[in-house]
Amino acid sequence: MDDLPKDIQIGPFLKSRVKELSGLAYVVSSDLKHGKLASQQVPRHMRRRAVSHDVRRLPRRLRDKYLKEKNQGGGNVPASKRPSRRHRRRPGNLLKEYNRRQMKKFWLETHIWHAKRFHILEKWGYKIPGYPNDKGWRACYRGSKSSALVFDVSYLNLIQVQGKSDVLGSTLNSLTQNKTGKTFDASSAGKEETALVFTASGKVIGEVTYFWVSHSQVEHDKKEDNSTIWIFVHPAFIQQIMAELKLAFKVLDTEFMNASEDSNEPLLKKLKLDPETSDEAKTKVLNPPSLLSECSEINEKSLNMEKSVNMKKNVNLEKMSTRNIPANRAPSYHGLEGTTITDFQGTVNRFRLVGPKSAEILRSVCVPADVESSELVSEKKDLTWWRDHYSSDKNKVNFKSETESFKSGNNANIALTVRDPRLLLPIKKCPAIKSPSSSPTKTSIMTSKPASLEAEAASKTIATDPKVPEPGGVPTITQNLWLESPFFSASIRDAVTLSKCSDAEINKHRSNLLIPGSRLTLGVDESRVPVLILKQDTGYDLLVPAGWGMSFWQCLVFNGCRAGGDKELQQHTIEQGKPPLLHRYPDALAGQQELENIAKSTKAHHFALPPNKRVNFAKLGIASPFQPPWTVLVKDWRTDNSLQPSQLPEAVHVLRDEDVLKRLRVGDVKGLEVLLDHLVAVKLRIEGKGKLGENTIICIPSPQDLEVLEGPTERIQEDSMEKERKETRENHQLTKKRLKRQWKKLKDKEVLLKTQSSALGKPLDQERLNLIASNRNIVKQIREQKNAEFSARNEELWIGDFNTVRNSCKREIFGFITAANMSYTIGGYLGFGFVSLRGLLKWKEISNSKSLVLTRETSSTQYRFSSLTIL
Known part of the structure; x- marks a missing residue:
């Protein structure tokens, strides 16, 4: 009791308790629930959305306050809500949404099919399939090796x-x-x-x-x-x-x-149509009277089909409107x-088939149509374009020659008129056609069997080599056969596209079959589709008119083709021993943009990791870990002393002179003084252990390395920016804490000002309150700005600036790899890149018969041996 004070200082005591007392007074004041709406002052278990429609859902003591708040908010404003799913799923609205979503990025005709099964990428103004969800390249490689792999390159x-x-x-x-x-x-x-x-x-x-x-x-x-x-x-x-x-x-x-x-x-964007423009206005722009007058009668009938009262909406025409x-x-x-x-963009679909079964699958999908004139007359005159085209004897003879060439397994490019692929769909998805075990006799591919049985019969009766023959020589197709093909007539392609009957109509005919699963025959009402089949190095390219892409694609998949995306297409190119297309041109604008996009994504992934999980490139001697610095590399090799300053070249140049490259391959280096600043495309194959990846460095081995045939290990270098990086981080942490305290102090002042006004019954000083709120927002903006500056500065301190790459590690760097991956064909890693011509000439002076160089990944200290080949 002796420790207790003899008296209490009321003033200091109340001053220290003013915040608690103000809060208590605020709670027990007559105007309850400050800062809450009337509808929020009901216990949570009694709150209902119906209050917004019927005020009688609230207690009487809150109704007047609720009506006042409602009038201040604008009264009975109808809530804007998204249309119901039932409304959105109407066929007409689905078509409008289908076209609206293509305003910014161009869709392939197989987009919906791929979107359900693939990761979709946005590239070059298109939405393209990236890679499948189910399996990786291993499954696709099996398809390309033993059956068939198909890509949509439309x-x-x-x-x-x-x-x-x-x-x-x-x-x-x-x-x-x-x-x-x-x-x-x-x-x-x-x-x-x-x-x-x-x-x-x-x-x-x-x-x-x-x-x-x-x-x-x-x-x-x-x-x-x-x-x-x-x-x-x-x-x-x-x-x-x-x-x-x-x-x-x-x-x-x-x-x-x-x-x-x-x-x-x-097309909507080309014609400068606002996406908000009504559908009626778009129809007037897309279907002007001048176009209708110039089109044939077939196209005019198809374009006016939607306006006809007695006819249903043409779904195919709606999809082609953009x-x-x-x-x-x-x-x-x-x-x-x-x-x-x-510019015929979007008017031709192109599918690329690779693999030994490509020809056999094409024979199952592309069945030659019956184009002989018949006494029967179809009610759908717009479907019979072929009757006029093949009325001449010359076109008939050409068609028979094309059909015989196609049946005989000729590897030439062929222009053909085929049946509607929707009528040839197998009952269920079947694997790729197996190779024949014996030498069978040839039979006609046009048969009355179902498509699945027809494919099986073709596998047993058509004698073809399961391996795709090597290309060579001029195709045996005559010029008249190629020239007279209906595929090259724009009016015929339009007629085939615009007169296509809907899938619903085909399914209706199929449902009326007496024997389910039997062959559907439409006779003269069946569509005849002109196609092109182009021979490629490892397969075929199938070209079909617009509007028919999904029909042929589905038939190809059901007959055993495995679908691949852009990632699989690039990997297939590497398996062929060639670099992907955009990686061949680092001196072109498109190639530079591709490398920049890869560097941007790789950099973002690197800095998304915590600091203790990141690779310290400075200690590994990697000056440019995300993108090959071609200009710096060329500058470094201009003189023997790479540290001597010299002006950076304005542009990068790749050596593509075939004569010079042939001389380089055989070791003739005379007369190359003018081309020394050029880059040379090379292919590298890992020898033994190790990997090759993007931005892997290519180094010149020393004579000692070639003698022991063991790759050296890079020494751990000093990180000169580690101290500065640590100090910068500590200073930033202090700055963040200081700004956080300032923000908290201003926030407490704002709360205290409100509580004192409520407790003492004085009017709120709105001017001072606004000043405090403004200062608090300024402190918040300063804190966000400091965070952004630190993030950018931190990346610079992790990577750093550089003006030389040649001597950044133990071995001289004279090139970089731009594309690489595991190749199942050779059973090792295969890479493609570019090297400096000066460095290549120096390497040739010490290279052995195996043409070995040293390669090192950006995340490793171990050098590996790789064999180098000039492309």
Whole structure:
């Protein structure tokens, strides 16, 4: 008791308890539940959404307050809610949503099928399948080795160029360089080749594939000097190549010139239609009267089908409304001496089949149609385009020749007219067709058996080599067969697309069969579809008109094809011993963007890890861990002393002269002084243990390394920024704590101001309250700014700046790998990259017969031996 004070200081005691007393007074004040709505002052178990509609759901003491709050909020405002699922799932609304979602990114026709089974990627203005959800590359590799693997490469843009043969040949070849060996040669019609396109200044753009639909130099029976070439362009190159084509052919008109130069955009975006525009307004723009007058009677009937009262909505026509269908919607440019350039984006689907069973599966899917004239007349006259086309004896003879060539297993490119693939679907999904065990006799592929039995019969009766033969020579198909194919007629392709009957109609006919699972025969009412089958190195490419992509795709899958995505396509290219397409051109704009995108994703993944889980690249001697620094590498090798400063080159150049590369392979290095600043494309194969990955460094081995054939180990280097990084982190932590205290102090002032006003019954000082709130927001913004600055600075301190890479480790670096992965074909890791020509010449001086170099991953200290081959 002696420790207790003799008196109590009331003033200091109340001052220290003012916050508690203010809070207590705030709670017990007459105006209960401050800061809460009337509907929130009911116990939680009694709260109902129905209060917003009926105020009698509240106690009487809260009704007046609720009505006051409701009037202040605007009264009875109807709540905006999302339409019900039943409304959204109506067929018409699904079609509108299907087209609306394609405003920004172009969809493939198989997008819905892939979206259920694949990870979808957004690349080059498209939504493309990335990789399957179920299995990885191992399952796809089995498919490509023993059966068939199919890819949807319909994102390849089709550009048609028409004009005089000499004008086309000279102008197109002006975009190429003879020394690369890839030009627009006047080869046989139908033979697909590769060309390398350059800008007018000599900078590489990228690689395209092409074939001459017709060429007057090889058609002596044509009086007109008119040729047509089809060019398939990867969407990463399309903008630059279209610009160079317009410049080379001196485009005169301005049609579609004011539209977006990005031809990856759908038609609605090209015509500058606002996504908010009504469907009626879009229909007027997309279906102008001028187009209807120019189209054939078939197209006009199909376009007006929706407006007819007695006919149902044409689902296929609705899906094609955002594409260049009919063909006169496609952007067309007129240039030099009557030359016409047409962008047929989205009008042709292209499927790539690889594997030994590709030919057999194609014979099951692409069954030649019956095009003989019949006395029967179909009620659907728009389906009988083939009756007029094959009314001439010449076209009949051509069709029979194509059919015989296709049945005989000829590996030439073939233009064919086939049956509706929906009528040939097997009863259930079947595995790939097995190879025949004996030598059977040939029989007709056109049979009345069901599709599944027909595929089985084909496997037993058609004698074909299960392995795809090596390509070579000119296809045996004659020029007239190729030229007269209906596939190259835009009006016929439009007729085939717009007259396609719906899947519902096919299913209705199938449900009416007396014997379930039997063959469905529509006779003259069946669609006849023109297709192209192009021979490739490891398989075939199937080209079908727009609107038929999903029908053929489903039939291919049901007949045993395994589907792959973009990741599997790149891996398949590596298995072939070639780098992926965009990794071949680090000196092109598309190649640089691809490397930057990979570096961005890799960097984001690296810094998403906690600091103790990250690789310390500074200690491993990796100057640029995410992207190959080509300009710094070339600068380093300009002089023997890499530390001597020199100006960075303005651009990167890759050596593509075939003659020079042949000399390099045999060791002839004379006369290369002018090309010493170039990069050389190489292929590397790991020897023994180890891995190859993206951005793996390529080093020159020492003579001692070659003698012992054991890769050295990189020493752990000093991290010069470790101390600064630690100090920066500590300072940032102190700054964060200081700002957090300031924010908390301002927050307490704001609460205290409100509680004192309530406890003492004084009016709230709104001006001071606003000042405190403003200061609190400023402190919060400063804290967020400091966090962002620290994050950026921290990345710099982990990576650091560099001006040399050649001597950053124990062995001299003279190149980097851009693409690599495990190759099941060779049973080891395979990589592709580029090396400095100066470094390559130095390496050749000490290299042995095995052509070994040292490679090291960015996360390892162990050097491994790899064999190097010049591509």
